[in-house]
Amino acid sequence: MTGTAISFEGVGKTYPKAGGLVTALEGVDLSVPEGSITGIIGRSGAGKSTLLRMVNGLERPTEGRVLVAGHDVGRARGGALRGIRRDVGMIFQHFNLLASRSVRGNVALPLEIAGLPRARIRARVDELIDQVGLTALADRYPAELSGGQKQRVGIARALATGPKVLLSDEATSALDPETTQTVLELLSRINRDLGLTVLLITHEMAVLRDIASHMAVIEAGRIVESGPTYGIFAAPAHATTRRFLSGVTGTALPAFVAARLQPDPPGDPVIRVTFAGAHATDPMLARLATDLGISANILGGTIEEIGARPFGNLLISVPLDRGAETRAFLERHGLTTEVLGHVR
Numbered sequence: 001m002t003g004t005a006i007s008f009e010g011v012g013k014t015y016p017k018a019g020g021l022v023t024a025l026e027g028v029d030l031s032v033p034e035g036s037i038t039g040i041i042g043r044s045g046a047g048k049s050t051l052l053r054m055v056n057g058l059e060r061p062t063e064g065r066v067l068v069a070g071h072d073v074g075r076a077r078g079g080a081l082r083g084i085r086r087d088v089g090m091i092f093q094h095f096n097l098l099a100s101r102s103v104r105g106n107v108a109l110p111l112e113i114a115g116l117p118r119a120r121i122r123a124r125v126d127e128l129i130d131q132v133g134l135t136a137l138a139d140r141y142p143a144e145l146s147g148g149q150k151q152r153v154g155i156a157r158a159l160a161t162g163p164k165v166l167l168s169d170e171a172t173s174a175l176d177p178e179t180t181q182t183v184l185e186l187l188s189r190i191n192r193d194l195g196l197t198v199l200l201i202t203h204e205m206a207v208l209r210d211i212a213s214h215m216a217v218i219e220a221g222r223i224v225e226s227g228p229t230y231g232i233f234a235a236p237a238h239a240t241t242r243r244f245l246s247g248v249t250g251t252a253l254p255a256f257v258a259a260r261l262q263p264d265p266p267g268d269p270v271i272r273v274t275f276a277g278a279h280a281t282d283p284m285l286a287r288l289a290t291d292l293g294i295s296a297n298i299l300g301g302t303i304e305e306i307g308a309r310p311f312g313n314l315l316i317s318v319p320l321d322r323g324a325e326t327r328a329f330l331e332r333h334g335l336t337t338e339v340l341g342h343v344r
């Protein structure tokens with residue numbers, strides 16, 4: 001990664017509403033590194049679509065500016081705006097394919113609009129369809145395709161003009177988990193092979209875990225946390241990020257523990273231990289037992305991979321009088337700990 005593909009600088013957006021204004025975005029500063037897969041996560045209405053649509057000029061900021069490869073999108077008009085749009089492809093949750101056109105016809109559309117000669121369109125379309133693995137289905141119509149196949153057509157169409165940036169608006173939200181994986185793998189491959197920057201919006205942390213090198217969390221129109229995905233998963237700073245994470249990283253307490261959790265002693269402390277970086281695979285619980293003679297109860301946990309690096313979360317409880325010692329020992333060995341409460 002060498003530079004910045006997209007930057008949002010003090011971006012604000014208000015929409016007129018009966019009797020006033022609704023603020024969709026406020027003070028957004030965010031850099032999307034060139035060649036990254038950057039994901040923006042937020043709840044419904046947080047402002048994700050508004051932010052994404054500013055990158056190809058479908059929305060204009062009411063404050064600040066959005067730069068794509070150094071060009072101010074909000075100020076671009078006519079030919080300059082068309083140029084930016086050729087550099088920015090987009091895929092959609094509901095695919096947005098033309099039902100009356102075959103796979104080939106859908107992929108050809110942006111090239112026809114760009115005025116390419118017929119023979120060149122034909123060759124380019126074949127190449128794109130091959131790239132997304134749909135050669136055998138090139139003459140089918142959208143109604144004859146599965147959701148995953150439709151999204152592949154959407155991806156081929158978005159790549160037609162050779163963009164530098166691909167925007168993804170909840171591209172896997174309408175797909176089942178297995179199909180989601182195959183589409184995410186395709187996006188990763190395109191990012192790698194073509195060096196394309198991908199900016200995606202999602203409400204699922206699992207999507208970020210699986211493919212995003214960088215991420216940002218948006219809430220009520222503001223970015224509350226951003227940075228490399230691994231670092232945020234390992235040490236989320238904002239409560240909203242933690243809430244999103246609890247569903248995917250085994251940080252959610254099992255119901256039987258949550259129901260008994262008290263904020264204060266006398267119960268035993270429930271400790272969340274996060275294993276990341278160099279220490280992710282260290283056998284620390286075994287060492288806790290052998291070195292300090294403390295046996296921890298395991299209440300839950302997961303170990304997974306984020307950006308090909310191991311990452312784990314373990315929920316344990318230890319006797320009340322050994323809590324501080326346990327945390328100090330684990331932290332000394334490079335793990336992060338947090339007391340979630342106490343259980344009897």
Ligand SMILES: Nc1ncnc2c1ncn2[C@@H]1O[C@H](COP(=O)(O)OP(=O)(O)OP(=O)(O)O)[C@@H](O)[C@H]1O
Pocket residue numbers: 015016022023024042043044045046047048049050051
């Ligand atoms: N064209 C518009 N006119 C008026 N208000 C709008 C418009 N588009 C979005 N908004 C408002 O701006 C806020 C942010 O909406 P936005 O669609 O960007 O959020 P989102 O995070 O993408 O949500 P979702 O996941 O539901 O699509 C919301 O309060 C929404 O109602």
